[in-house]
Amino acid sequence: MTQTSTEPPQIALVGNPNIGKTTLFNLLTGMRQRVGNYPGVTVSKKIGTLRLGERDAHLIDLPGTYSLAAASLDERVVVDVLSGKLPGTQKPDLVVCVVDATNLTRNLFLAAQIAELAIPMVIVLNQWDLAERQGLQIDTDRLSAQLRVPIVPCVATRKESAQRVKDTLAQALLSPACLPPIQWPDAVAAATAHLRAAMPKGAAADLEDAEVHRLLFDANSALAERLEWPEDERRKAVQEARAMVQASGLNPLAAEALLQYDHINGLTKGVQTKVGELAKGQTESIDRLLMHRGWGLAIFAAIMYVVFLSVYTWAGPLMDGIEWAKGGLQDWISPFLAGTPMLQSLMVDAVIEGVGAFLVFLPQILVLFFFISLLEDTGYMARAAFLMDKMFGWCGLNGKSFVPLLSSYACAVPGIMATRTIEDPKARLATILIAPFMSCSARLPVYVLLIGAFVEPSHGPLIASLTLFAMHFVGLAVALPTVWILNKFILKTRPQPFVLEMPRYHVPRLGDVAWRMWESGWEFVKRAGTVIFAITIIIWALLYFPRPDAVAEEARAQVIAEQQAADPSMNLEAIEAQLQEEDSELAHVLERRESSAYIEQSYMGRMGKALQPVFHPAGFDWRITVGVLASFPAREVIISTLGVIYSLGGDVDEESPGLQQAMANATWQEGTRVGMKIFTLPVVFGIMIFFALCSQCGATLAIIKKEAGTRWAIFSFVYMTVLAWIGAVLCFQLGGVFG
Amino acid sequence: MTATLSELPIGQSARIKAYEKGSHTEQRLMVMGLLPGVEVRKIRVAPLGDPIAVEFAGSCVSLRRREAIGVLLETPA
Missing domain, CATH: 1.10.150 (DNA polymerase; domain 1)
Incomplete structure (x- = not known):
């Protein structure tokens, strides 16, 4: 039962895209806002609280739309919220229609449609200052009288406007008024x-x-x-x-627009006067440069380069800082738990490692969303889509896919989050499905390790750096034909229209940009963080258990036997004494041998051995297989897993000479290839291609599940992994033929 | 002979006469204000030849040539 007397009134905020609606929302609600999700749909729900006189009211920020004819998910939410049809929402008590004062007629179309839902309305005439500068005069009293609802002129970047809007809202809640709806013809x-x-x-x-x-x-x-x-x-x-x-x-598909515009023209008769000739806007002059046939593309490339570079360079120090803090925390907490090895390993290798594993990507995501929100708020994003549309059109994507794909080069998670700007659900889904192919920063350590160990020594630094560069395009080269096939045969996407308004350029408000960064950062931590964390703990458990004591005893006996063989002069007691000594060489050898033996005996090690035949055609031994399996939650894990397997301890990085050496020396211990080197060039490239194509990121899968549903997350995992396997096998088999 | 928005030279304007029968973007373009009788000006073509950008009643909208073919224009007598 709802208590209508105490429940704060619900006010919905609607309007066309790019007219400063979000700025007004931020101005009205300040810090009192939160982001949630509408049940069952992936559109995020922004609700703020604002003080209206003596009481609070809830302000719901709805996605920008031109009409109630819902083409995208975002637009559908608008209809459903306004009609009170979404579970958990009630029909709003008041709707605030934000209208661009410089484009009154078109903006009132949405208001006229909403009028039919009989919700009391307030109209905010935003960008009032701009209208004045353009020599446009609107008689607000007359407009208010004709529309029969309160009208507030507003400049959403000014504080005084907020107060005026609030006063009007408070008044409108007391004496609600509706816009007169259209009288439809009898037919x-x-x-x-x-x-x-x-x-x-x-x-x-x-x-x-x-x-x-x-x-x-x-x-x-x-x-x-x-x-x-x-x-x-x-x-x-x-x-x-x-x-x-x-x-x-009447033509049924055109009737509504024709009749509604007639209705609006009647309602707005005599309220607008143009004083003087409309001055040529700055927008046109900027466009002449930014969308120039030659310069346009060059400037676009330069802007993208700066974004790309900044994501790496600005975020770099912060990421190092997080890594450093993680290592420090691990070193600090480790001695306290020395008495309970399992708890120690759980804290150090799973909990801290797991939290660090996703926090480390946060800086890149914040920098990226800084730029995305800057580009969107200035109005450049629509131009980027205009410039790029043709390049993506052939495979069924459109210009709006460009930014999500670029973002995915840093990390697929924000890339996929950025696809929400794509209106068409199928084009959006196609973009989501190929975004994880972009060479994200977590793949870099894998390439650096393998190229450093196997390509550089034999082929020199030039080939090595070219290889590294080329690896960044393997994913893209597979992605575009893939999306073409997806669109043609699986999604069966009808050719999608690309109709996009080019908004006026304007200077973005830093506050809006900051809000956007905060929202996306928080969403990443909440969505991806929990998943990465949970999976890290599961993988840790699989690598840690069952841990029988016999393994340690066997490792100890082996080390002692080897030491005796190497130095017959040492007796058993001397060796035992050395093993007891905390920092002795031998104690370290034993420690590493133990952890390597534990991994071999662990559930994950057993899975690796059991699944090795699957990867045999790609030339992977059980150790690489364990590395691959352990990397499914997060691909960068392979480095430390290989480090542990090759008995170097988990504390290695991609440039450790020890790890590169150990891998270079590794040979097959059984089967038909006994004695042969495991890491031949075809295997090395096979691994790199596998990592380039495989869906090895729990966070990405979690975000796909959230944005597109469980079915598509599973689909993404399966098809990427199968493609990766095919790539690795082809590489090894062809390498065998030609090499 | 009917001219379409796709063929309109850059910098020129014309009035919209009607939409091609079965145009799948008719509703969307009309909602945005591209109604019959409205004067549109083609302002530019993307560097790669498609899409195009048009200006009308103070807004600027980009659309692909495929959609622009469905927008029929009045030819000045």
Whole structure:
């Protein structure tokens, strides 16, 4: 039961994209906002609290849209929230329609559609200053009288405006007023009634006329999915209803726009006057440079280069700092737990390691979202999409896929989060599915290790650096044909229209940029962090247990036997004494031997041995297989896993000469290749290609699950892993033929 | 002979007459204000030849040539 007297009123904030709606939201709610999710959809839900006189009200920031005809997920949420149809939401008490004062008629289209839902409304005429500068005069009193709702002129970047908007909202809650809705011609009313009569009883009772209109007017209404109405029946009813509209001489797909604009023109009659000629905006002059046929692309490339470089260089020191802090914390806490080795390993190797493993990517994500939000707020992002559209069009993507893919070169998680700007759900899904192919920064250590150990010594530094460079494009080269196939055969994407408004350029507010960074950073920690953390603990357990004492005893006996063989003069007691000594050479040898033997005996080691035949065609031995398996949650883990397996301890990095040496010397111990080197060039390239293509990142899978659903996360994992396996096998087999 | 928005030379403007039957972007473009009778000006073509950008009633919108072919223009008599 809801207590209407104490429940804060719900106010929805709507408006066209790029008109300063989010800026107004931030201005009205300040720090009192939170981001959640609408149940069942991946659109994030932003709710803020604002003080209206004596009481609080909730302000819901809805995604920017031109109309209620829902094409994207974002837009569908707008209809569902305004009609109170999303579970857990109620129909708002008031809707604030943010309108661009310089483009009044088009912006009122959305308001006119919302009027049909009979929600009390307040209209905020934003960018009032700009309208004045353009010589546009709007008679707000007259407009308010004709629209019959309160009108507030506003400059969303100014504090005084916020107070004025708040006062109007408080007043509007006390004396609510609705915009007069359109009077539909008889044919439309009859068609609406026909649809109502044809649909299942329960659905009809639940829908408002405005919602039924979505079925009538929209080519592919997202609303249809919500109704429990068999598709063939629905199609038939919609067709009949449209025929009724058609018979009256109206084109059903165009009728709504024509009639609504007529209605709006009537409502706004005589309120706008243009004083003087419209001055050529700065936007056009900037565009002449930034979208120039030659310069445009060069500037675009330069901007992307700066973004790319900054993600690496600005984040670098912070990432080092996090690594350093992680190491320090591990060293500090380790002695306290020395008495309980399992707890010590759990804390040091799983908990701290796991938290560090995702925190280390946070700096890159913050830097990236700094730039993304800067580029979006200035209005450049739409231009980037305009410039790039053709390049991505052939494989079924569009210009808006560019930024997510670029971001994925740092980390696929923010890359996938950035796909929310892509309106078409299928183009968005296709982008999500190929984003993890981009060579993220976690792959770099793997390339550095293998190229440093096997390519550089034999082929020199030039070939080595070229190889490293080329490895960054393996993923992209596989991704584009993949997305073409996906679109053609699996997603069956219809060719998507690309209609995008080029907003005016403007100077972004630092506060908005900061909010965006905070939101995405927090979301990353919350979503990806928990998953990486959980998986790290599972992998740790698989590598740690069952840990029988016999393994340690055997390792000890082996070390003693080897020492006796190497130095017959030493007796057993002397060796034992050395082993007891804390910092002796022999004690370290034993320690490493033990951890290596433990891994071989661990559940993960056994899995590696059991699954080795799968990777045999790629030339992987059980140790590489364990490394590959252990790297599924996070690919960079391979370095420390190989370090442990090759008895160097987990404390190695990709440039440790010890690890490179140990790998170079490793030979097959059994099977048909006994005595042969394991790491031949075809195997090395096979591993690199495997790591380039494989879905080895729990965080990415978690974010795909969140953005596209479990089914697509599983699909992504399977197809990437299969492609990776094929790549590695091809590399080894062809290498065997040609090498 | 009917001219389409795709063929309109850069820098020139014309009035929209109608949409090609079955144009799948008709609804979307009309909602954005590209109604029959509205005057549009083609302001530029992307460096790679597609999409195009048009200006009308104070807004600037980009669309692909495939969609622009469906926008029929009045030819000045």
